[in-house]
């Protein structure tokens with residue numbers, strides 16, 4: 001690491017911004033160390049970023065999206081990181097940025113330099129808007145830096161959707177309440193069959209799952225973000241499974257099949273990184289609008305969690321994000337024992 005006294009002399013110096021070559025192992029490792037340092041300061045309760053997942057993401061060229069990673073360096077040392085995620089099937093005017101600056105090098109213009117670079121690049125490739133996310137504290141929640149909101153505002157982005165991260169602590173979860181919730185959900189879900197699977201989506205439900213996933217951007221609240229429905233077909237699903245396999249992620253999914261039509265009409269997914277046995281991310285949960293009101297959302301979530309816990313004895317924490325206004329999903333999560341931790345702002349900027 002760089003000497004802090006030396007850092008004091010760097011004020012005003014412009015960083016070099018170069019593409020990150022995924023085959024450049026030492027550079028990839030430096031960026032991974034930066035990611036660890038950033039999380040330790042900004043979201044200290046996050047699971048440590050998984051190096052295998054990072055490497056897989058850097059090479060994840062699929063027909064659905066590609067990534068362009070860059071590093072900012074001063075005197076050869078990595079001080080910032082930018083990844084531009086570019087959808088390739090839909091949302092062709094959008095680019096989503098992950099942008100971070102090492103905690104020891106903040107407030108020196110490195111963030112601004114990376115942002116300016118991102119705007120130029122996004123314009124060059126003919127896209128019209130840039131999105132990104134930052135964390136902030138909730139009233140009564142753990143302390144979080146004000147930097148993300150100050151930075152988003154300073155660079156002229158618009159806060160376009162408020163999300164809240166909630167965490168379920170499985171070591172203190174109210175198991176009786178969850179069992180009661182599951183029993184109530186099962187009793188309301190007559191005419192539906194539960195199905196669980198792992199990393200590979202069952203062939204017969206690929207089309208139904210693609211349809212449900214494609215609904216997410218229109219069914220879940222997106223605030224002022226400009227998002228089109230995603231086009232999710234078999235090729236895209238299988239490619240994504242390949243990326244998750246390469247990343248070493250373990251995926252648990254549950255769905256319900258409507259017995260009369262044979263269609264899969266509800267879906268939920270948990271995923272655990274290779275290097276973090278104690279933690280899983282709760283990803284999508286979606287129920288087809290024609291089948292709402294049967295507690296299928298609660299059913300798939302609790303059943304999926306039970307399956308994951310059976311296979312993952314070390315699992316202790318689950319994190320999930322919801323739009324702050326997504327009252328239906330939030331009420332299921334709160335009833336399961338998820339509790340709000342921090343607030344996430346989705347930024348959007350026309351470039």
Ligand SMILES: CC(C)(COP(=O)(O)OP(=O)(O)OC[C@H]1O[C@@H](n2cnc3c(N)ncnc32)[C@H](O)[C@@H]1OP(=O)(O)O)[C@@H](O)C(=O)NCCC(=O)NCCS
Pocket residue numbers: 038042099100101102105106107108109110111112113132133134135146147148150151152154155347
């Ligand atoms: C947000 C982040 C990228 C800023 O990086 P940075 O190199 O410190 O940013 P800059 O020095 O270029 O700051 C640009 C402007 O943002 C504002 N700003 C940034 N951090 C701030 C802070 N802690 N308090 C108040 N204003 C701040 C200021 O207006 C600043 O201009 P100024 O220094 O001339 O007053 C960095 O804090 C970070 O990596 N945070 C975690 C990840 C994240 O939130 N990314 C942003 C996604 S939108």
